[in-house]
Amino acid sequence: MPLDWEKARSLVHEAGRAAAPPPARVPLAGADGRTLAEPLVTLTDLPAFPTSSIDGWAVRGPGPWRPVGRVLAGSVASPLTGDGTCVEIATGAMVPDGADALVRVENSVVDDGGLVSGEPKPGPEWRRTGEEAARGEELLPAGTPVDPAVLGLAASCGYDELAVRPAVRAALLVFGDELLTSGPPGGGRVRDALGPLVPAWLRRCGAEVGTVVGPVEDTLDAHVSALRAGLAAADVVCTTGGTMHGPVDHLHPALAAIGAEYVVNTVAVRPGFPMLVARVPGADGRTRFVAGLPGNPQSAVIALASLVAPLLAGLAGRELPALSSVELAAPIPGRGTYTHLALAATDHRGHARPVPHVGSAMLRGLALASGFAVIRPGTSGEPGDRVPFLPLPLLPGER
Numbered sequence: 588m589p590l591d592w593e594k595a596r597s598l599v600h601e602a603g604r605a606a607a608p609p610p611a612r613v614p615l616a617g618a619d620g621r622t623l624a625e626p627l628v629t630l631t632d633l634p635a636f637p638t639s640s641i642d643g644w645a646v647r648g649p650g651p652w653r654p655v656g657r658v659l660a661g662s663v664a665s666p667l668t669g670d671g672t673c674v675e676i677a678t679g680a681m682v683p684d685g686a687d688a689l690v691r692v693e694n695s696v697v698d699d700g701g702l703v704s705g706e707p708k709p710g711p712e713w714r715r716t717g718e719e720a721a722r723g724e725e726l727l728p729a730g731t732p733v734d735p736a737v738l739g740l741a742a743s744c745g746y747d748e749l750a751v752r753p754a755v756r757a758a759l760l761v762f763g764d765e766l767l768t769s770g771p772p773g774g775g776r777v778r779d780a781l782g783p784l785v786p787a788w789l790r791r792c793g794a795e796v797g798t799v800v801g802p803v804e805d806t807l808d809a810h811v812s813a814l815r816a817g818l819a820a821a822d823v824v825c826t827t828g829g830t831m832h833g834p835v836d837h838l839h840p841a842l843a844a845i846g847a848e849y850v851v852n853t854v855a856v857r858p859g860f861p862m863l864v865a866r867v868p869g870a871d872g873r874t875r876f877v878a879g880l881p882g883n884p885q886s887a888v889i890a891l892a893s894l895v896a897p898l899l900a901g902l903a904g905r906e907l908p909a910l911s912s913v914e915l916a917a918p919i920p921g922r923g924t925y926t927h928l929a930l931a932a933t934d935h936r937g938h939a940r941p942v943p944h945v946g947s948a949m950l951r952g953l954a955l956a957s958g959f960a961v962i963r964p965g966t967s968g969e970p971g972d973r974v975p976f977l978p979l980p981l982l983p984g985e986r
């Protein structure tokens with residue numbers, strides 16, 4: 588029985604999470620795009636010392652004030668001990684003990700005798716120690732994706748290295764003797780569209796893509812050898828084609844031959860129902876996965892978005908990618924007891940409109956869409972309905 592689509596997403600995510608590789612400590616520069624394996628706890632107060640927000644004067648007592656020195660960013664300020672004294676201070680410099688106000692340079696006057704007068708602003712002009720965070724405070728939980736902001740925050744609170752989940756290693760095996768790897772299709776043969784497409788989308792899901800092989804010869808032996816070789820170097824081996832039971836569909840027998848166990852075998856979703864994920868014990872004791880994507884190109888993309896993205900998220904120690912929600916701008920039919928994933932383009936108001944050319948063998952509609960409107964089993968979508976939306980893994984600026 589094909590599994591419910593939402594159930595299948597969470598099952599593969601859990602399977603990935605259970606098999607996530609152990610954390611590694613890496614220098615900050617190598618942590619970009621990984622996932623925090625431990626909470627980010629600040630190693631100091633932030634800021635670590637009272638810090639001037641302005642260029643001007645740190646003053647003590649009532650003015651005018653006699654300058655007794657200067658404190659620049661990067662140095663330790665000596666205390667201001669006498670009322671009626673001040674030091675020149677730069678933005679970012681430590682505010683001296685004893686100072687009770689800061690006066691901006693543009694709000695001050697220095698008289699001929701060198702005395703400074705001026706009006707401090709009513710609000711404090713410096714940042715108090717620990718005002719952003721207190722030493723030992725948790726700033727971000729484990730499982731947070733490491734992005735540029737996280738790298739900057741980690742550096743600012745004292746980290747040289749971060750404990751992160753290693754990158755998930757993926758491989759691709761393309762099945763199908765009918766596939767051409769260059770030139771125009773014809774004479775019964777089609778161009779391999781998935782060899783170029785799948786690795787690019789795996790990378791957008793955060794995976795490192797190693798081996799890409801194809802077409803693998805349409806024999807059981809060739810499939811078994813290619814799977815074994817792929818699994819030796821990857822956490823997840825994606826395959827395309829051969830998920831059904833046609834005369835040269837060898838995926839299921841090959842999975843049996845390598846001792847794989849299905850996590851999900853067919854999903855109640857249209858298009859793409861023959862998709863699967865199976866787990867295989869690795870030689871090192873760690874679980875590896877095979878993700879079988881159907882051969883029809885749009886169906887393969889649906890399998891990537893439905894199963895492979897959650898699996899990679901689980902292996903990376905991340906949450907199940909959340910579905911967003913859109914308002915339909917046009918009707919979308921349901922698919923009976925199956926979930927219908929309908930390619931749609933969204934506008935700036937979050938309205939989704941189905942795109943044309945969306946047959947499971949087509950890619951034209953995919954290239955116009957930003958994701959799939961999710962029409963749940965037993966429902967259909969009417970204009971104005973809010974429905975869940977499964978975004979394609981696109982980078983900013985890509986549609």
Ligand SMILES: Nc1nc2c(c(=O)[nH]1)N[C@H]1C(S)=C(S)[C@@H](COP(=O)(O)OP(=O)(O)OC[C@H]3O[C@@H](n4cnc5c(N)ncnc54)[C@H](O)[C@@H]3O)O[C@H]1N2
Pocket residue numbers: 761762763765766777778779780781782827828829830831832833836859860861880881882883884886947948
């Ligand atoms: N008797 C049945 N036959 C089929 C059924 C069914 O329910 N009963 N379901 C159809 C559906 S739905 C799908 S999806 C496909 C899945 O088939 P496979 O995963 O076994 O894929 P193939 O048979 O190898 O290929 C299907 C189709 O896609 C083309 N293809 C394959 N790989 C690529 C590629 N890399 N680039 C471009 N196009 C590719 C291939 O030439 C075929 O046209 O099964 C249906 N059959």
Ligand code: MOO
Pocket residue numbers: 856857858859860861881883886947948
């Ligand atoms: O389900 Mo197939 O994947 O419709 O093309």
